[in-house]
Amino acid sequence: MSSVPLTREGTAALDAGDELAFLREEFALPPGVVYLDGNSLGALPRATAARVRDVVEHEWGESLIRSWNEHGWIDLPVRVAALLAPLVGASVDEVAVADSTSVNLFKLLAGALRLRPGRKVILSEPDNFPTDLYVAQGLASLLGGVELRLVPPAELAAALDESVAVLMLTHVDFRTGAIHDMAALTQAAHRAGALALWDLAHSAGALPVDLTGGEADLAVGCGYKYLNGGPGAPAFAFVARRHHEAFETPLTGWMGHAEPFAFDPRYRPAPGIARLLCGTPPILSLAALECGVLTLARAGVDRLRRKSMALTDLFVRLVAQECSGFGLELASPHEARARGSQVSLRHPEGYAIVQALIARGVIGDFRTPDLLRFGFAPVYLRFVDVWDAVASLRAVLLGREWERPDYRRRAAVT
Amino acid sequence: MSSVPLTREGTAALDAGDELAFLREEFALPPGVVYLDGNSLGALPRATAARVRDVVEHEWGESLIRSWNEHGWIDLPVRVAALLAPLVGASVDEVAVADSTSVNLFKLLAGALRLRPGRKVILSEPDNFPTDLYVAQGLASLLGGVELRLVPPAELAAALDESVAVLMLTHVDFRTGAIHDMAALTQAAHRAGALALWDLAHSAGALPVDLTGGEADLAVGCGYKYLNGGPGAPAFAFVARRHHEAFETPLTGWMGHAEPFAFDPRYRPAPGIARLLCGTPPILSLAALECGVLTLARAGVDRLRRKSMALTDLFVRLVAQECSGFGLELASPHEARARGSQVSLRHPEGYAIVQALIARGVIGDFRTPDLLRFGFAPVYLRFVDVWDAVASLRAVLLGREWERPDYRRRAAVT
Numbered sequence: 001m002s003s004v005p006l007t008r009e010g011t012a013a014l015d016a017g018d019e020l021a022f023l024r025e026e027f028a029l030p031p032g033v034v035y036l037d038g039n040s041l042g043a044l045p046r047a048t049a050a051r052v053r054d055v056v057e058h059e060w061g062e063s064l065i066r067s068w069n070e071h072g073w074i075d076l077p078v079r080v081a082a083l084l085a086p087l088v089g090a091s092v093d094e095v096a097v098a099d100s101t102s103v104n105l106f107k108l109l110a111g112a113l114r115l116r117p118g119r120k121v122i123l124s125e126p127d128n129f130p131t132d133l134y135v136a137q138g139l140a141s142l143l144g145g146v147e148l149r150l151v152p153p154a155e156l157a158a159a160l161d162e163s164v165a166v167l168m169l170t171h172v173d174f175r176t177g178a179i180h181d182m183a184a185l186t187q188a189a190h191r192a193g194a195l196a197l198w199d200l201a202h203s204a205g206a207l208p209v210d211l212t213g214g215e216a217d218l219a220v221g222c223g224y225k226y227l228n229g230g231p232g233a234p235a236f237a238f239v240a241r242r243h244h245e246a247f248e249t250p251l252t253g254w255m256g257h258a259e260p261f262a263f264d265p266r267y268r269p270a271p272g273i274a275r276l277l278c279g280t281p282p283i284l285s286l287a288a289l290e291c292g293v294l295t296l297a298r299a300g301v302d303r304l305r306r307k308s309m310a311l312t313d314l315f316v317r318l319v320a321q322e323c324s325g326f327g328l329e330l331a332s333p334h335e336a337r338a339r340g341s342q343v344s345l346r347h348p349e350g351y352a353i354v355q356a357l358i359a360r361g362v363i364g365d366f367r368t369p370d371l372l373r374f375g376f377a378p379v380y381l382r383f384v385d386v387w388d389a390v391a392s393l394r395a396v397l398l399g400r401e402w403e404r405p406d407y408r409r410r411a412a413v414t
Numbered sequence: 415m416s417s418v419p420l421t422r423e424g425t426a427a428l429d430a431g432d433e434l435a436f437l438r439e440e441f442a443l444p445p446g447v448v449y450l451d452g453n454s455l456g457a458l459p460r461a462t463a464a465r466v467r468d469v470v471e472h473e474w475g476e477s478l479i480r481s482w483n484e485h486g487w488i489d490l491p492v493r494v495a496a497l498l499a500p501l502v503g504a505s506v507d508e509v510a511v512a513d514s515t516s517v518n519l520f521k522l523l524a525g526a527l528r529l530r531p532g533r534k535v536i537l538s539e540p541d542n543f544p545t546d547l548y549v550a551q552g553l554a555s556l557l558g559g560v561e562l563r564l565v566p567p568a569e570l571a572a573a574l575d576e577s578v579a580v581l582m583l584t585h586v587d588f589r590t591g592a593i594h595d596m597a598a599l600t601q602a603a604h605r606a607g608a609l610a611l612w613d614l615a616h617s618a619g620a621l622p623v624d625l626t627g628g629e630a631d632l633a634v635g636c637g638y639k640y641l642n643g644g645p646g647a648p649a650f651a652f653v654a655r656r657h658h659e660a661f662e663t664p665l666t667g668w669m670g671h672a673e674p675f676a677f678d679p680r681y682r683p684a685p686g687i688a689r690l691l692c693g694t695p696p697i698l699s700l701a702a703l704e705c706g707v708l709t710l711a712r713a714g715v716d717r718l719r720r721k722s723m724a725l726t727d728l729f730v731r732l733v734a735q736e737c738s739g740f741g742l743e744l745a746s747p748h749e750a751r752a753r754g755s756q757v758s759l760r761h762p763e764g765y766a767i768v769q770a771l772i773a774r775g776v777i778g779d780f781r782t783p784d785l786l787r788f789g790f791a792p793v794y795l796r797f798v799d800v801w802d803a804v805a806s807l808r809a810v811l812l813g814r815e816w817e818r819p820d821y822r823r824r825a826a827v828t
Contacts, residue, residue, distance in 0.1 A: 100693025279514025
């Protein structure tokens with residue numbers, strides 16, 4: 001990008017050269033909206049609407065129970081896992097699609113403790129995504145004698161001692177977008193004899209993740225953010241192949257049985273990653289996730305990352321150019337390569353500013369206490385959207401719109 | 415029903431007097447099919463197709479993240495629970511809709527063991543639904559020192575001693591349809607100081623269930639069978655109000671937090687049943703479940719049960735009238751009031767006979783080793799369907815169609 005001041009026309013020129021521009025048409029985006037919350041709920045791929053309709057009206061409605069075979073419902077978790085695996089640098093036999101991120105995290109943490117008998121500490125950081133901490137707390141409370149130890153990021157390496165069974169971190173920080181060095185922290189965990197478990201909620205589908213190259217042991221991820229799987233889409237779990245034989249899941253349901261249709265009264269785990277499945281998967285939501293991943297996979301992770309960095313760079317630069325002097329601070333790393341596909345700003349009136357932006361059709365979100373969070377899904381966002389978002393931000397700030405009383409109350413979800 | 419031989423016209427006359435006949439039109443049933451597998455996957459309510467389309471195309475597609483508030487996604491689990499509770503004799507604040515049956519069972523079994531410290535036995539029967547046994551085995555293996563003890567139904571009462579934390583039973587047997595006496599067995603459990611946990615997978619939406627009157631402590635149930643929630647629909651969990659304060663779930667996710675949007679690093683359970691929620695629910699599947707329960711609830715549980723008993727009685731009587739001498743045995747209780755909404759028959763060639771029936775458009779299912787299982791969903795089945803099903807069964811038996819090689823191999827799902 002040049003250093004001359006950017007104009008709206010300048011950003012439109014970037015769109016003209018965008019190698020991913022063709023994919024925007026694959027999404028049903030509402031007119032008049034700049035959607036910067038794809039890191040919370042990805043947009044609707046056009047193919048998904050048709051696919052879900054077909055699953056409901058044709059597969060369920062007409063083939064009924066026969067669809068488990070005739071329309072391959074029984075293989076749907078495996079099919080989606082196979083699409084997902086390359087996005088996170090895993091082999092197809094290392095990924096399972098099932099349940100929610102929280103439930104999968106429970107499976108993996110419980111499994112990790114059993115892989116490291118005698119070690120009783122789950123190590124993480126206080127700013128990890130809260131639900132990850134909750135799941136670890138719930139498991140620790142259930143098992144007794146297990147401790148969730150939280151230390152600041154800079155102290156993680158030093159805190160890795162022989163008591164630690166598993167280091168549990170979120171790859172991309174949900175507040176700031178800062179990226180942890182997966183390979184280095186995993187190595188540090190391994191040197192201490194611990195396992196490394198990565199939450200990829202804000203990574204998968206947004207930037208290259210190399211679970212294999214980074215020697216990660218375990219990972220979970222979310223289907224409804226950058227993977228565009230739809231609200232509450234099923235999540236995924238990764239277990240490195242070297243742990244498959246010894247890995248025991250605590251959630252032993254029929255779908256993870258070696259012979260699900262034998263109606264054997266004794267649980268016998270399926271070989272490999274399939275034991276991570278538990279109950280019957282929500283087929284409508286799973287079919288939508290398949291469409292989301294299929295659509296995203298057409299972009300290619302490297303092209304996604306290139307465009308993502310260009311988008312967040314443009315945003316940071318335009319905020320500096322258009323919105324200086326209003327008390328905004330950059331809460332994300334300055335270097336694009338050090339952050340995920342989001343930029344967070346700090347402002348004491350962050351909540352009301354986000355509401356004012358939403359009223360103007362620029363949808364980001366607010367995270368307590370003062371973060372304005374903007375996600376840039378490279379698969380459907382344009383450079384000109386970034387310009388328009390910053391123009392709206394400037395207008396909100398210039399007009400002191402945060403002072404409007406209707407922007408100041410708290411809604412249940414922002 | 416009279417004792418004169420029944421004809422097809424006679425069964426059609428029963429339909430003319432059917433007080434639930436109006437509801438059949440609410441379902442999208444394929445022509446030429448008699449669907450006797452609603453106990454495995456309920457049929458598609460017409461309203462569901464339109465509703466899911468709206469959720470995908472309008473709510474997700476246009477309102478995007480704002481739908482959590484604007485379209486009430488955040489309250490959807492509570493809304494569905496409120497519809498469901500009266501069907502199982504529970505108060506609306508005692509039912510949570512979340513996850514799969516297996517995952518909910520894990521929550522409740524773990525919670526039950528914590529409500530009865532010092533007691534280490536989960537008591538059940540060997541013929542309980544296999545996934546229920548698997549979940550108990552997985553929990554026992556995780557915790558160590560916990561035992562899943564299986565005794566035949568007749569010995570359950572005697573096996574209830576001071577070591578038993580929880581008696582875990584399926585209300586309606588998935589093979590035979592036999593109904594357990596919930597009130598009597600729960601009382602027996604209570605006399606021994608144990609809790610009673612009921613799996614309502616084959617009860618909810620098929621027959622009156624009185625969790626409150628039966629003094630049940632805990633229950634789980636399935637959304638995709640008689641509730642017509644669609645393939646893999648979310649499941650439900652019941653915790654009697656008297657246990658709410660002390661009940662601890664092991665699966666502590668953000669949706670069950672007292673303040674899900676406070677991003678508090680410490681888990682604090684929501685008051686009451688809401689703590690049973692865990693991760694983000696699959697909204698598409700949950701919206702479909704809401705339609706299924708709404709449609710079913712229009713029937714009224716008592717009318718459903720009356721028609722269900724009349725349907726299964728008719729089937730038993732017609733099988734005796736039309737299919738005697740072919741080696742079929744009734745595997746279900748003879749008395750309609752002693753069985754759920756299904757009839758199971760035994761035959762050494764059961765598998766092939768079921769395939770032959772499916773080829774003729776009569777969809778039941780096979781359960782190993784020799785069970786032909788027929789479910790009678792009273793909300794959409796006609797009496798004449800029962801006649802047609804038995805006529806097809808007679809034709810299969812008369813023609814020895816089970817000898818056809820293409821009916822003899824095993825498919826992955828039957």
